[in-house]
């Protein structure tokens with residue numbers, strides 16, 4: 001359950017993106033104000049919940065794939081709340097640092113992880129690479145001389161077009177050991193025939209979409225693993241293939257690259 005009103009600086013009266021996201025994922029770490037906001041969004045964009053769930057499902061498949069390769073530590077940038085099947089739940093035994101810039105998400109996260117010694121929540125802006133990598137959370141829990149799963153799932157739409165997303169990834173890459181992997185999903189504007197992002201952009205301020213070629217640039221210096229950059233539901237699916245109709249509604253691609 002979520003913390004009580006007022007505890008740890010958690011705001012009960014304003015919707016919080018991470019809690020709205022949790023509600024759309026079917027989680028229980030949200031308040032009435034978040035549920036109302038989620039319902040308002042969903043009324044205007046009916047496929048929103050399906051998109052959020054497909055995104056989290058890709059994250060879990062990618063994390064399980066990496067643990068199968070022996071990756072035992074993860075840095076999850078733009079994590080949201082550490083629940084509803086997030087990284088440490090998908091990778092039992094792995095060490096995980098979650099990073100989110102929303103103070104409310106970080107406050108909730110710390111409370112939720114109080115009894116999980118192998119996972120920490122860091123309140124930071126992922127664009128502050130030195131601040132993230134030099135934080136006590138990362139230095140205490142992760143060993144950067146060993147492979148790391150660098151998770152950047154559903155977060156690039158918050159990085160502006162002139163903020164050099166590939167340069168940002170490069171700075172993280174330069175700090176990682178060989179055998180590390182980059183996990184990305186990103187909303188694309190040149191897939192999903194006829195899909196209109198404008199409606200979403202009215203809901204989500206500064207929602208930035210990518211061209212597929214721009215997503216590929218994020219993997220510079222990494223070797224893409226099979227099946228490459230594909231629709232996120234088609235990256236190593238563990239259930240029946242999604243319908244073409246659902247694929248068309250979710251113009252989001254995903255990939256995993258090995259350093």
Ligand SMILES: C[S@@+](CC[C@H](N)C(=O)[O-])C[C@H]1O[C@@H](n2cnc3c(N)ncnc32)[C@H](O)[C@@H]1O
Pocket residue numbers: 017018021055056059077078079080081099100101102105124125126127152153154155158
């Ligand atoms: C759409 S959610 C994705 C959550 C999770 N990664 C997933 O895919 O299921 C995006 C999260 O990224 C966080 N975020 C956005 N920009 C960020 C930044 N510059 N630094 C850190 N976190 C950021 C938001 O607060 C939000 O919780």
